[in-house]
Amino acid sequence: MNAELIVDWTRCEGRGVCLDLLPGSLRPDDWGYPLAPHPGVRILIDGDSYEAATTAVRECPRLALRLATPS
């Protein structure tokens, strides 16, 4: 299943839990906030990382993440 990881930037404080869980989908920016690995702003999650992404949504200490699936 493909999905998009959506960050509520007003909540995110760059604690880094999602960066640990999704090393293939995210990298830290200059200040430690999650960034898609390639240019472009959408953080796309493929089938292989979907499980880890749901964990990241659940474990984010700031509750700043949600997964949007194409309808």
Place this chain on the structure above:
Amino acid sequence: MRVQHRAVGGPRVTSLLGPHAPTLSAHLDLFGPLPDCGGRELLDQIAQAGLTGRGGGHFATARKLALVAGTPNAIVIANAAEGEPASSKDRVLLGDAAHLVLDGLTLVARIAGARSTHLAGPADLLDGVVTTALRDRPERHVRLHAVPAGFVAGQETSIAAFISGRPARPVTLTRPLMTGGIAGRPTVVLNVETLAHIALIARFGAAWFRAGGVPDDPGTRLVTISGAVREPGVWEARGGTTLGEIIDVAGGVTQPVQALLIGGYHGCWVPWTPRAATSALTRAGLQEYGATPGAGVVVALPAQRCGIRAAAEIAAYLAGESTGQCGPCRNGLPTIAQHLNDLAQSRATDETVRELYLLSDMVDGRGACRHPDGTARFVRSSLHVFAAEVADHRAGRCTAPPGRAAELPRRRRLY
């Protein structure tokens, strides 16, 4: 012939701008009574007119209204909180035609089935022209909200937050305001100029509105022109008006001009060439420059001023206007402003320009509102359009005279 005032590109029978602050009876003499049309009928007229939002988003107004039409408990908000320092059109419009705006608000309430409406804007306008206008009118449903100044305070979600009793700062939406806004109620925020157009469409119809513009830009729009022109101010331009016509109607340039800033501080520079003079102030006409009309802002930058110093001043202002809620914007915009300032002061290393592009990509799209995106667009445009000055500054030269880069609008001005 009713009113013709500062219309660009040929005469027009009825226009948004008119005698300053007319009484209700003068307003009714000018435009005629508010028609008693039904909400559904009016929504169809707005759709056929092709009216788009005049706050800068250009979203189809009828599509926005269709989402709230006939819903229970809808909230309708008129937005006059013009955060853009280079725009004065909402202020001038309320001063000239508050009754037209209030007519539009009443009509939209009719479409949405809303019992109460809101008008958000600067305190002095609410206490002045708006309160005076409301005193004459039968409506008792308009609640006024004095929004504090701030570049992002006028964004749609900031206004909704403010009316909910929270600070006027952007918020992250999980669904559109129209389907679940304030307290989960369908909420629609419309720019005051959009509302004034609705009041005219209700009276004169969709075909009349379309005749004020061209097929891909129907109707007129208010444009704020400032910088190196003889008569800076707010003008009503027919859709499809070219940049050259806009400069002409503002009395022409006062000195040679190198570029126009189009769309405001989140906008793009358009090099002032004979070709640009024939480009229309429309999405299609500005596409090749990466610009959009935004809220109808045109600033003329003199040729003898330094584009990079102007860009650095604006970037510093934009960094200061971040509300600091979102990490990438809070950290990225001041860093961008610092790098641009280094470049402007000819202190830049070879890395600086590359870093500016990387930082612009890094902040783009990563906030609750469009402030980082708009700042990134402005910075990329500045580096691209003023590439020759970038090269000069990297070689330690600035060809412009010292002092402030430009008479750029800092705060709103009354014209």
